[in-house]
Amino acid sequence: MSSAEENKAVVRRFNEEVYNRGNLDAADELLAPTFLDHDFRTGEQVGIEDYKHAISELRAASSDLRFSIEEQIAEGDKVVTRSIGRGTHEQGEDHLGFAPTGDQIAIENIVINRVVEGKIVEERAVSDISPLWQRRLENVTLARERVEQELQVRGASNMPCSRRPCPPSLAGRSRPTTSRPGRWAATSTTLSL
Numbered sequence: 001m002s003s004a005e006e007n008k009a010v011v012r013r014f015n016e017e018v019y020n021r022g023n024l025d026a027a028d029e030l031l032a033p034t035f036l037d038h039d040f041r042t043g044e045q046v047g048i049e050d051y052k053h054a055i056s057e058l059r060a061a062s063s064d065l066r067f068s069i070e071e072q073i074a075e076g077d078k079v080v081t082r083s084i085g086r087g088t089h090e091q092g093e094d095h096l097g098f099a100p101t102g103d104q105i106a107i108e109n110i111v112i113n114r115v116v117e118g119k120i121v122e123e124r125a126v127s128d129i130s131p132l133w134q135r136r137l138e139n140v141t142l143a144r145e146r147v148e149q150e151l152q153v154r155g156a157s158n159m160p161c162s163r164r165p166c167p168p169s170l171a172g173r174s175r176p177t178t179s180r181p182g183r184w185a186a187t188s189t190t191l192s193l
Contacts, residue, residue, distance in 0.1 A: 004074035007115035011079045012069060014113075014120060019067045019085075022059050024052050032119035040126050051123075062087030067109075079113045 010030060017026035027048065037051045038044075046054070059065055065087035072081045085107045107127055114122040 004076070004079075006118070007077065007079050007113075008072050008074045010115050010118055010120065011072070011081055011111075011113050015067055015069060015081070015083065018055060019059075019065075022056075024055070027052050027055070030120055032116065032121040035120060036122050038122070038124045040124070062089055062105075064088055077114050077116055079115055081109075081111045081113070083109050083111070085109060 014026070014030045017023045017030070031048050031051075033048070035048050035051070036045045037047075037054075039046055065085060067083045067085045070082045070084055072079065074080070087105065089101050089103055089105050109125055109127045111123060111125040113120050
């Protein structure tokens, strides 16, 4: 077997043992002591322990998480792998700022590993987490709709004083403004992504 094929086998074994089975002892075996992961989100470089912690958090977010290697090429000491991680986002605390949804998700990853003497010494990865953002956007939209409906219901009981007798406690207060005809403006309610 050529060294490129051997390097691909190391990365495939890492994917299967560590990501799919959660065997973090295999990470200690397959990662060089000087291993560095270049985190695409923060731009930071992290070592083995922080990297293993991130994998543990990822696996904690989904009990059925599974990564499949779709394509893999190698040249010299570099191995490029395109994989798809699939699972149900159901467990743990917020992962990457996303609360569990119970939805099936698929995240595509492109990872460049540098392999030296049978050990992974460096990793650079980019992941498409847009399915999580899409779900979060849908949840925020639903929350906004609920707030608007609640404001409409409350608006009927909070009619301006010109339409009903005004209690002394409201005398002199400005009236609510409308953002659209028939709706009260929700200026004090802020929802953000």
